[in-house]
Amino acid sequence: MSNSVIELNEKIQAAAAWVSPLRTAIGQIIIGQKYLVDRLILGLISNGHVLLEGVPGLAKTLSVKTLASAISAQFQRIQFTPDLLPADIIGTLVYNPKDHSFETKKGPVFSNLVLADEINRAPAKVQSALLEAMQERQVTIGEETHELPTPFLVLATENPIDQEGTYTLPEAQVDRFMLKLNVGYPNKEEERAILDRMATTSAIEDINPVITPDDILRAREVVNEIYVDEKIKDYIVDIVFATRNPNDYNLQSDSLIQFGGSPRATISLTLAAKGWAFLQGRGYVTPQDVKTIAMDVLRHRVIVSYEAEAEGKNSEDIVQEILDTLPVP
Secondary structure (H helix, E strand, O other): OOOOHHHHHHHHHHHOOOHHHHHHHHHOOOOOOHHHHHHHHHHHHHOOEEEEEOOOOOOHHHHHHHHHHOEOOOEEEEEOOOOOOOHHHHEEEEEEOOOOEEEEEEOOOOOOEEEEEOHHHOOHHHHHHHHHHHHHOEEEEOOEEEEOOOOOEEEEEEOOOOOOOOOOOOHHHHOOEEEEEEOOOOOHHHHHHHHHHHOOOOOOOOOOOOEOHHHHHHHHHHHHHOEOOHHHHHHHHHHHHHHHOHHHHOOOOHHHEEEOOOHHHHHHHHHHHHHHHHHOOOOEOOHHHHHHHHHHHHOOOOEEOHHHHHOOOOHHHHHHHHHHHOOOO
16 A cells, blocks of 8 residues: 555545535435435546436436536536437537638537436437547547546436337447446335425525535545555456356356456446445445445446346346355455
């Protein structure tokens, strides 16, 4: 470790001072959904894009908009529709007849936070317009490449039950999301509180920003310093390799997996585990940090076979079997 555990923990507590006020600010609008809120903050500090999946009415879009309101940063919402064009996202070249030249008109992707609402409503050519932006934090328009603002984060939502008029996300794009969250229903007490707060014809009041992009960047620098033991690193690699070669780990799911996690999954799982340790105020990663966040990192990266679908098994079943079977260091 570059610093002692005590010094690193003190640095984490200082860098994470804004996390609790941010949760409080979001809680003024969003009731419950602790899982969702914590993962959104995790994406912020881990520099990873987040895909939210859930039935309509679970406050997915509202959560992202509330998060953006709590950050003094540029925010753009893109409503994905079948008639959307790539130029509507990244921008295009506009001809100026006065001096017979082309000028660059930048699209809404040039923001710190981009909400891609109902991302699976647009065809593949539009979704693919985000590939370069999500991976390289830059956009090419014509012959020029433009850097995107820092920090840059794509927060996308999709509806898993309404398949009419939707398009399957390209695997290359899905893999660029660090986390995929399955947003569930609130419990009975939370829904009662939602009724009391939201059952009104008045508009929802905006919240005041509590952090700046600089706070996020400073937190990311501290996340990079969080210690990961060699055994934990081996454990992370084993988890990802088990999604590719389950037979090597005495798992019976070889015929159920069509494709496993890529090296990007290994990187994302490590960064997410560091970010989770940061949120717990620790300067080191534990095996439980890895297990806590592994499902969100891997559920969209494990592609099941037709045989798995015939047996009624999905990627979450396979990832859970891996986490339950592999020995923990």
